[in-house]
Amino acid sequence: MKILKLVVPVVFLFLGMVFTANSQEKSNNKDDVFVIVDEMPEYPGGDEALRKDIANSVKYPEDAVKKGVQGKVYVTFVVDENGKVSDTKIARGVDPSLDKEAMRVMNELKTWTPGKQKGEPVKVSYTVPINFALNSGDSKEKSHSKVNEKGDVVFFIVEDMPEFPGGDEALRQFIATNVKYPEDAKKNGIAGKVYISFVVDENGKVADTKVARGVDPSLDKEALRVVNLSPTWKPGKQRGEAVKVQYTVPISFALN
Template sequence: MKALKLFVSLLFTITFFAVNVNAQEKLKNKDDIYFIVEEMPEYPGGENVLRDDIANEVKYPKEAVTKCIQGKVYVTFIVNEEGKVSDATIARGVDPLLDKEALRVVSILKTWTPGKEKGKAVKVSYTVPINFALGYGKATETSNEVTAKKDGDVFFIVEEMPEFPGGDEALRKFIVEKVKYPEEAQKNGIQGKVYVTFVVAEDGSVIRSKIARGVDPSLDKEALRVINSLPIWKPGKQRGQTVKVAYTVPINFALNDDK
């Protein structure tokens, strides 16, 4: 019986590009768990290794395969002061079978370089989406990957992901420098995280931007303006051909405590 090839992808842009507009104040909850810090936690080898490690560890539950269950599981966890992963929970699940496997994989991640705030190691919250998708069409033993896509030819994950000029840190810096906190939102104490989805086209241009999850019209509008001003990317490639790839970027608008 020929092996069924399965596709497990990670959409790291959801978490790695989270931006705190106010660089002086870091968002944290009552348990001193930060969301953004001066030095974010780092996985050994970087984001690509984290992606590979999760993809290599995931085992698609047989029952889920039989029932054709697929979807994106969001796992939230804490990288503590020692760099250990703890308190993994399902932020948004798909099915108990997939949720359980996603939690198992996240719980065995290697020790990270912990995040730091003002030179001190602190707890930092992360959310990692793991996309469980069964291959379309007939899979063969010689096929090493099956790529999921939506809306015709827009991919979620490809062999060569699009790259912002200068990399992830440059993208984060660009957004921080370009965002202007709307005066109306400041006066009304409006803050929160706006999720913007867009497509990196074959020529590297940013198209089809829209609000995936908004906070307030004023913040949503500003988030869209910044994303629409992004420069040309290095386009993503699948099997040697440039393709459209979907991205989701959260932009966190946060006010000072004294404002």
């Protein structure tokens, strides 16, 4: 058996979502960038194809390998009216080499089906977390998983990814419907993006919800509350067996 000495990058992602205290639609200005629209942009082949394309494109920088640098890079970008990826930025970086590679991969993505608001193509913003992990295990599968505090194996990427009832659009709507902007945060003008990580277990239950990156206790608490309300998912599978799979969801609270 061939031993994988080092790096298979682990990539996991979820679409960025922004929720405002007043309205999801900013204005009718053609230059506005939306975060939720009537018809969300779609990557060719869907989210699973997006995950695979990113995983296949990432090349772990040699400098980062030598230095043992790893971590999660958050990239924001806009899918414009023509479906092109533009305005890529590092929302949260780790190291210049990893940040640069994450930007390169996002800029080389295929053309999307653009999002639409009231029947018109518009610019839509996304946030994608890409996790670079060095692994000295003995298989590619091992590099796509970790062992948690309880000794359970948790995967980042599996052959059949978990699915929210009704798909990703239903998940977006579920979160949008349930999020309530905390009054204290509104009064104090607090806004920002909360990253929530969680595990979809073998039974499709959402578990081990944590604030991966917080903004304010009130916003963090609200983001956790909503994710914990999630109904049962269709569990992910690896080699035909249901397994635990980790997700990260960025939820941005914005005051208009």
